[in-house]
Amino acid sequence: MFPGGLGYLRPPAEIELGAYGLDLRGLRVADIGTGEGRLALGAARDAASVLAVDPDRGALARGRAEARRQGVSNVKFSEGAAQSLRLPDASFDVVIFSWTL
Amino acid sequence: MVDALTEAHRILVERGVFVDARPDSRVLARVRARSARGRVIGTVGTQRPTKTDDVMSDRAVREVLRRKLFRSRRRGRLWHAIPFEDESELNDYLRDHLRFSRRVEWRVPRARRRNPLFVERAVRFEILEKRSNDGLTSA
Numbered sequence: 001m002f003p004g005g006l007g008y009l010r011p012p013a014e015i016e017l018g019a020y021g022l023d024l025r026g027l028r029v030a031d032i033g034t035g036e037g038r039l040a041l042g043a044a045r046d047a048a049s050v051l052a053v054d055p056d057r058g059a060l061a062r063g064r065a066e067a068r069r070q071g072v073s074n075v076k077f078s079e080g081a082a083q084s085l086r087l088p089d090a091s092f093d094v095v096i097f098s099w100t101l
Numbered sequence: 102m103v104d105a106l107t108e109a110h111r112i113l114v115e116r117g118v119f120v121d122a123r124p125d126s127r128v129l130a131r132v133r134a135r136s137a138r139g140r141v142i143g144t145v146g147t148q149r150p151t152k153t154d155d156v157m158s159d160r161a162v163r164e165v166l167r168r169k170l171f172r173s174r175r176r177g178r179l180w181h182a183i184p185f186e187d188e189s190e191l192n193d194y195l196r197d198h199l200r201f202s203r204r205v206e207w208r209v210p211r212a213r214r215r216n217p218l219f220v221e222r223a224v225r226f227e228i229l230e231k232r233s234n235d236g237l238t239s240a
Contacts, residue, residue, distance in 0.1 A: 009183060010181065011179060011181045011224060015179065015181075016122065016179065016224070016226075019177055019179040019226065020120055020122075020177075020226060020228060021175070021177075021228075022118060022120070022228070030112060032105075032109065082105035082108060082109075083104040083105050083108060084104075084108065085108045085109075085111075085112055087112045088112070089111055089112065090111075090112070090113065090114045090115070090117075091112050091114075092112050092113055092114065092117060093113070093114055093117050093118065094113075094117065094118045094119075094120070095109045095112060095113055095117065095118070095119050095120070096119075096120045096122070097105070097109065097119070097120065097121050097122070098120070098122040098123075099122065099123060099124070100105070100121075100123075101102055101105065101106075101121055101123060101158040101161065101162070
């Protein structure tokens with residue numbers, strides 16, 4: 001298989017997260033600039049919880065729908081911008097900016 | 102951009118991990134023929150404004166490293182292939198693309214371009230670790 005995956009405009013979550021080489025098991029993850037939750041839903045397979053943040057309400061709605069379709073319950077989608085996150089200090093073990101900066 | 106990185110730093114626990122992943126505009130995307138491992142028959146660059154944005158993003162990351170908010174743990178790159186049925190479909194894709202140049206720089210004449218086509222682009226990432234707040238310096 002081609003290492004980046006085929007048939008997607010962006011790499012599949014398992015490919016991209018695999019490249020990072022991080023063990024997300026039991027961790028609290030924030031995916032900032034999540035869009036439709038591509039990486040957030042992938043991270044949710046291992047992470048304890050994932051917060052998926054994006055300013056685009058439409059994308060968040062599609063992400064929530066996809067989470068429901070997949071039966072994923074440990075991802076929360078929230079509207080917000082990377083420059084002013086309304087989140088408590090020291091509340092995440094991993095923060096991901098993928099295609100965000 | 103530095104604001105966003107500072108926010109990421111704030112919400113991370115001590116020694117928490119930050120990931121910055123972006124398409125690598127320093128590297129030309131390759132157009133391969135017939136398969137994702139096929140011969141490279143062209144390249145696609147990045148639009149100049151996007152390259153400028155990427156340089157600014159790089160500077161922002163360097164700035165937070167300079168301020169000792171983070172330390173760099175690892176860098177890497179992965180390649181991602183996007184399939185297209187033919188040149189027409191690829192041109193339609195590029196026409197509205199926000200990052201890629203609008204046209205392919207072909208290396209072979211039209212008669213030798215075999216379908217399907219695959220645009221293979223680099224995605225680079227860096228893994229940073231949050232440093233102790235004791236190390237903070239002012240902007």
